[in-house]
Amino acid sequence: MNTDTDNSTATNMPNMDKLGTQQGGHPNPRYVGRYAPSPTGPLHFGSLVAAVASYLDARACGGLWHLRIEDIDETRCKPEHIDDIIQTLHTFGFRWDGEIVVQSKQKSHYQQALQKLIGDQQVYACVCSRREIADSAVSNTRTMDGPVYAGTCRRAGHPFEHNALRVITHNTAITFADRLLGKQGQNLEQEVGDFVVKRRDQLFAYQLAVVVDDHDLGVTDIVRGADLLDSTARQIHLQQLLGFATPLYLHIPVVVNNEGQKLSKQTLAPAINSGQAIKQLNDCLRFLRQPRQENAESAQQLLDRAVQQWQATAMTATK
Ligand code: GLU
Numbered sequence: 001m002n003t004d005t006d007n008s009t010a011t012n013m014p015n016m017d018k019l020g021t022q023q024g025g026h027p028n029p030r031y032v033g034r035y036a037p038s039p040t041g042p043l044h045f046g047s048l049v050a051a052v053a054s055y056l057d058a059r060a061c062g063g064l065w066h067l068r069i070e071d072i073d074e075t076r077c078k079p080e081h082i083d084d085i086i087q088t089l090h091t092f093g094f095r096w097d098g099e100i101v102v103q104s105k106q107k108s109h110y111q112q113a114l115q116k117l118i119g120d121q122q123v124y125a126c127v128c129s130r131r132e133i134a135d136s137a138v139s140n141t142r143t144m145d146g147p148v149y150a151g152t153c154r155r156a157g158h159p160f161e162h163n164a165l166r167v168i169t170h171n172t173a174i175t176f177a178d179r180l181l182g183k184q185g186q187n188l189e190q191e192v193g194d195f196v197v198k199r200r201d202q203l204f205a206y207q208l209a210v211v212v213d214d215h216d217l218g219v220t221d222i223v224r225g226a227d228l229l230d231s232t233a234r235q236i237h238l239q240q241l242l243g244f245a246t247p248l249y250l251h252i253p254v255v256v257n258n259e260g261q262k263l264s265k266q267t268l269a270p271a272i273n274s275g276q277a278i279k280q281l282n283d284c285l286r287f288l289r290q291p292r293q294e295n296a297e298s299a300q301q302l303l304d305r306a307v308q309q310w311q312a313t314a315m316t317a318t319k
Contacts, residue, residue, distance in 0.1 A: 031063025032220045035089075035096075036210070038070040039081035043088050044269035045280070046225065046255035046262065052284040053252045053315075054223035055094055055303065060310040066217050067096040072103040072110075072209040075201070091274045092281060093299030101217065103209050110204040113212045113242055114197060117167060118160070122241050123197060125163035126153040138193060144230055145207070149193030166194040167238065174233040179250040180315055181226070186233035195234055207234045215244040226251040227262055252315060255287060278302055289314040 035054045037047055058065040067089065071077040086100065117123045128136075130146075137147035154168065169188035178184050186192070197208040210231075214222065229251045239246050255263050263269035272280055277299040282292045291309050296302035 030220060031058055031061040032066070032218045033058030033063055033223060034066040034068055034214070034217060034219050035094075036068040036070045036213075036224070037085050038073070039077045039079070039085055040073075041078075041081060041265035042084050042271035044263050044265075045272060045283070046264070046269060048092065048272050048280060049255050049284045049287055050223070050225050050252065051089060051092075051094060052281065052303075052306075053250075053288055053312075056288075056290070056307050056310040057221065057223045057250065057312055059303075059307040061221075063221070064097040065094075066098060066101065066219070067094075068101040068103065068213055068217070070103050070206070070209070072204055072206060074104065074203060088272065088274055091299065092272075092277045093301075093303045095300070101213060103213065106209070106213060106216070107204065109212050109216060110209055113208060113238075114165070114204070117197065117241060118165075120241065123165050123167050124154055124156070124194075125158035125160045126166045126194075126196070127156075127158050127163055128152055138190065141191065143192050143195075144228075145192065145195050145205075145234075147193075148191065149195065151189075151194050154194060162200070164196050164200040165198040167197050167241070169194050169237065174236050176232060176236060176246070176249060178229070178232075179248060179312060181229070181251055184229065184232070186230075188233055188237055192234060197238070207231060208238060211235050211238040211242065211244065214247060215239070215242070219247050220245075221248045221250070223250045223252065225254050225262075227254050250312060252288065281306075 033054050035051050037043065037051070043051075055065050067086070069082050069085070071082065082102070114123070132152070133149055134147050136150040136152055138150050139148050141148055149166065153166070169192060171187060171189040173185040173187045175183060175185040195207060196205045198204055232249055236246050257263055257267060257269070261267040278296055281299055281302050282294070285292050285306055290306060290311065293302045293305045296305060
């Protein structure tokens with residue numbers, strides 16, 4: 001991901017001069033936000049930080065805040081974690097707007113979006129094995145979707161059935177202005193390659209599901225961990241192909257353990273302790289460089305007070 005790219009074809013640059021003039025450092029009065037945990041395990045401190053940041057930012061702007069369960073990757077998600085996550089968020093004082101969206105119930109929406117991409121000839125079938133993709137990779141860089149794909153099958157005309165489907169990318173930069181990190185840019189063809197929107201195992205890819213869901217919910221603002229910064233240009237590319245508006249993005253610093261690894265199920269991050277909600281919410285506020293709420297009597301009261309004092313720009317601009 002380049003932080004300074006001039007060769008841009010796409011942009012959702014907000015007027016940077018206006019940032020910071022309203023509460024929470026945010027210019028959008030019709031704010032719709034969301035929190036989108038994946039039920040691959042119980043919530044850990046890093047997930048709680050993302051929940052707090054997205055919640056406070058939305059509420060500080062008088063906005064809506066939706067909860068979406070991202071269980072599209074059925075190979076990694078477990079249904080028992082869904083109830084646990086919802087219960088934990090409730091115990092920690094979060095109140096969301098509308099129905100909870102569950103990705104596994106939205107597949108017809110993803111199919112519809114895929115049909116549009118196919119109809120517009122933006123998608124092709126790929127028969128490459130993992131090995132072939134790695135061997136032909138354009139560079140040594142790995143993205144969240146694997147090595148940079150060389151476009152081997154782009155003109156091969158393979159049948160769509162039973163194969164992975166990739167969306168065509170271009171050799172131009174997609175740029176956007178992150179509210180915290182400033183101008184960001186990525187040349188998708190060179191830095192990612194054509195990426196998968198439907199997997200060979202017939203599951204829809206995260207990148208497509210997120211874009212369709214955010215559009216369905218009318219999301220205007222995405223606040224999430226900087227580990228997802230690398231996905232944002234892919235998502236903007238899909239938004240443009242599907243004719244969807246691009247939201248504003250704010251990528252918050254990632255919580256790491258003593259070894260410098262991102263907290264996750266893979267790095268054995270401990271589950272948050274529902275018996276210590278106020279303490280852990282205060283720990284989140286400290287991480288996010290917000291004033292602590294020492295005298296709150298309940299988790300909900302703590303969040304209400306934190307909303308009043310939320311300043312997104314107080315966070316350190318680190319990836
Ligand atoms: N489901 C993703 C995660 O838990 C978050 C996706 C997003 O916020 O766009 O890391």
